[in-house]
Amino acid sequence: xxxxxxxxxxxxxxxxxxxxxxxxxxxxxxxxxxxxxxxxxxxxxxxxxxxxxxxxxxxxxxxxxxxxxxxxxxxxxxxxxxxxxxxxxxxxxxxxxxxxxxxxxxxxxxxxxxxxxxxxxxxx
Amino acid sequence: xxxxxxxxxxxxxxxxxxxxxxxxxxxxxxxxxxxxxxxxxxxxxxxxxxxxxxxxxxxxxxxxxxxxxxxxxxxxxxxxxxxxxxxxxxxxxxxxxxxxxxxxxxx
Numbered sequence: 456x457x458x459x460x461x462x463x464x465x466x467x468x469x470x471x472x473x474x475x476x477x478x479x480x481x482x483x484x485x486x487x488x489x490x491x492x493x494x495x496x497x498x499x500x501x502x503x504x505x506x507x508x509x510x511x512x513x514x515x516x517x518x519x520x521x522x523x524x525x526x527x528x529x530x531x532x533x534x535x536x537x538x539x540x541x542x543x544x545x546x547x548x549x550x551x552x553x554x555x556x557x558x559x560x561x562x563x564x565x566x567x568x569x570x571x572x573x574x575x576x577x578x579x
Numbered sequence: 580x581x582x583x584x585x586x587x588x589x590x591x592x593x594x595x596x597x598x599x600x601x602x603x604x605x606x607x608x609x610x611x612x613x614x615x616x617x618x619x620x621x622x623x624x625x626x627x628x629x630x631x632x633x634x635x636x637x638x639x640x641x642x643x644x645x646x647x648x649x650x651x652x653x654x655x656x657x658x659x660x661x662x663x664x665x666x667x668x669x670x671x672x673x674x675x676x677x678x679x680x681x682x683x684x685x686x
Contacts, residue, residue, distance in 0.1 A: 502677040562611035565628040
């Protein structure tokens with residue numbers, strides 16, 4: 456069974472940088488072609504896709520984040536990470552990591568396994 | 580960005596009921612809608628991808644339909660474990676976007 460687990464600080468001060476890690480169960484990262492995504496859920500609001508990194512290291516981000524997000528991957532350690540700069544209260548959310556099978560058909564994309572999420576609160 | 584809307588925003592139903600949740604895209608997205616179930620403290624679960632394809636391991640009481648801009652998720656006979664939040668998501672274009680969600684609770 457594929458398992459993902461997020462980890463990181465629960466509380467971050469405004470203007471600081473957030474660093475989160477997603478640990479993927481053994482063999483899941485290299486068992487096929489995947490994109491590794493970060494998604495967040497604002498309290499009382501909807502889900503927002505942050506971006507992804509592929510197995511080969513290519514990245515793509517949501518332009519709404521104005522280049523504040525950086526996703527990296529360490530295949531040997533079976534994890535991938537999110538770094539987000541210049542945090543404000545609007546970044547308070549539950550952060551999820553999720554796997555996306557790489558597909559050759561444009562549009563045929565989905566998040567098939569997710570972590571349970573980690574709550575990040577931005578407050579002084 | 581493609582905007583996704585959902586209706587209703589909340590729904591009360593009983594075990595055994597048939598329920599339908601609607602999702603609409605702001606432009607044509609062919610069949611590229613996915614549906615997820617979210618419960619507090621649990622990993623979100625993919626139910627349906629590409630409008631109507633049932634994800635492996637998901638009970639057959641869940642079904643999806645639709646194309647172009649209008650989509651539905653139907654649960655044919657509600658079970659106690661189905662009371663949760665449901666979100667649609669378009670995968671036609673990046674940035675991927677989600678609907679605002681539907682809360683399904685027990686009547």
